[in-house]
Amino acid sequence: MTTQTTDVTVPPAAAVAQGPAVLVLEDGTRYAGRAYGATGQTLGEIVFSTGMTGYQETLTDPSYAGQIVMMTAPHIGNTGVNDADKESRKMWASGFIVRDPARRISNFRAERSLDEDLVADGVVGISGIDTRAVTRRIRSAGAMRAGVFSGAALELSDDTQLALVIEQAGMEGKNLSELVTTPERYDVPVAEGVDRIGTIAVLDLGIKRQTVSYLAEHGFDVAVLPASTTIAQLREIAPDAVFFSNGPGDPAASGAQVELLAEVLRDGVPYFGICFGNQLLGRALGLNTYKLPFGHRGINQPVLDKRTGQVQITAQNHGFAVEAPIEGEFASPAGFGRVQVSHYSLNDQVVEGLECLDIPAFSVQFHPEAAAGPHDAFYLFERFADSVRAHQQRANAGTKETI
Structure with missing residues (x-):
């Protein structure tokens, strides 16, 4: 046998x-x-x-x-x-x-x-x-x-x-961007078969690979830049859009990145930020940030999108948050026009997103790329791509920028 x-x-x-x-x-x-x-x-x-x-x-x-x-x-x-x-x-x-x-x-x-x-x-x-x-x-x-x-x-x-x-020092007052950022610029071309929108300058404050991939898949040539990038270096690229990534540390300790973002907003370049990028947008707009008692971390955090009324399950990792009124519009203390909270946490009403109404900028506190995790918020990449296209069309027509 x-x-x-x-x-x-x-x-x-x-x-x-x-x-x-x-x-x-x-x-x-x-x-x-x-x-x-x-x-x-x-x-x-x-x-x-x-x-x-x-x-x-x-x-x-x-x-x-x-x-x-x-x-x-x-x-x-x-x-x-x-x-x-x-x-x-x-x-x-x-x-x-x-x-x-x-x-x-x-x-x-x-x-x-x-x-x-x-x-x-x-x-x-x-x-x-x-x-x-x-x-x-x-x-x-x-x-x-x-x-x-x-x-x-x-x-x-x-x-x-x-x-x-x-x-040991606590997390408050720590600037950790220089620890985790890319040491030098690298580029990722627009994904094959996707209509190109333009170039997006990504400030790497601790970015994840999935985020870069998804930006390329949504029509962008991606230029990933060190956290120490200056406004002069950014303007040399002449990007069609700017993105600030997630990252560790206290947003109040990232003054250089906040000032860089303020210059981007003054230039009128479309902006999208996630997680740390949301906190930095808040500070660039003149808002305060504060440390949460124990933060939001995991892949099951419920958030309300006020524009659609939908509840989304999101991936999050943050210990700081932006201080802003949940309801109604308010004026940016730094002079960037009207602002509103676009998303908030259903667990504790923490601000989970900001939307500027007079300049092309918005951000969310969670991770729409969510690897591993829920994909409820993946639509934000397409929303951003659409806003950049609309900005380009208005610029070509010579009309005043509003969103």
């Missing part, structure tokens, strides 16, 4: 967490667990993300720079990681917290285990703690400074570990 054999690819086992680790919060609370990913010590602001999937996109989102990310979903890592789903060149989170790391990868697209990439990018993590309890504490006390300690860092005394956590 002949026995037939078939080659079967067995998913690799994820690395097993080794050794003890501890999570320390600035209020002195300690949670004992197991080391996960790289070992050592890491400091940052602890935040939680409510997505049940998309952990690789979360870790490689530059907006999480300076933060220790905790996943509220209990089982993380079962689909592994791959190069196609990276949102940037590396993992940016300062640390990573999960309850139950997967023991085996089970996905045909997986190329490595999550643990392998955490180690390769030096992301210190901890597993085996009650993430629900930590989440409830953050929701009650607000986002806090924290630290994860494992390996040799466990030899530090409890008092020394707590002192390191407390002595």
Whole structure:
């Protein structure tokens, strides 16, 4: 009798967490667990993300720079990681917290285990703690400074570990754009088979790959620029539109980017901003921004689009917000005409979008590219493309700009 054999690819086992680790919060609370990913010590602001999937996109989102990310979903890592789903060149989170790391990868697209990439990018993590309890504490006390300690860092005394956590600077006042931005300009041509609208200048404050791809797919030659770009350099490009990306840090600490945007608005160039780009538009318009108690993070945040009356489920990651009245029009304190809030959160009425009524500019606080996540807000790319086309038509006709 002949026995037939078939080659079967067995998913690799994820690395097993080794050794003890501890999570320390600035209020002195300690949670004992197991080391996960790289070992050592890491400091940052602890935040939680409510997505049940998309952990690789979360870790490689530059907006999480300076933060220790905790996943509220209990089982993380079962689909592994791959190069196609990276949102940037590396993992940016300062640390990573999960309850139950997967023991085996089970996905045909997986190329490595999550643990392998955490180690390769030096992301210190901890597993085996009650993430629900930590989440409830953050929701009650607000986002806090924290630290994860494992390996040799466990030899530090409890008092020394707590002192390191407390002595680190908080997120307020931090400008992290220079840390995550592209070191030099790069260009992505309009997608094949798509009618070209023009050139869009994208200020990279921590942009994700999907955003650049979607702009190219909607008719733009994309010029991605460093965060240090000046108005003179921007004018040399003579863009048909300008886009400010998502990114980490405090918008109040990004004065150079705010002034750059104010000049763009004075030039009358169509503008679209997301996440950090929404906060910077608010500040360019003369509005204040403030720090949220624990922020909005995850892929299930409900937002109302006031123009259509539709409720959209959105992907978000922000700890700061714009201060503005939810209802009615108001005058821009910086002299840019009438403004209104276009979207707001249905959880806590936080401003989720701004629309200028006398100049061609609008922004949203969430991520319409949403990888991984809902695609309810994807229409905003088409709305922006339409507004740029309309602006070009009015400019060609010599008519006054209104939107």
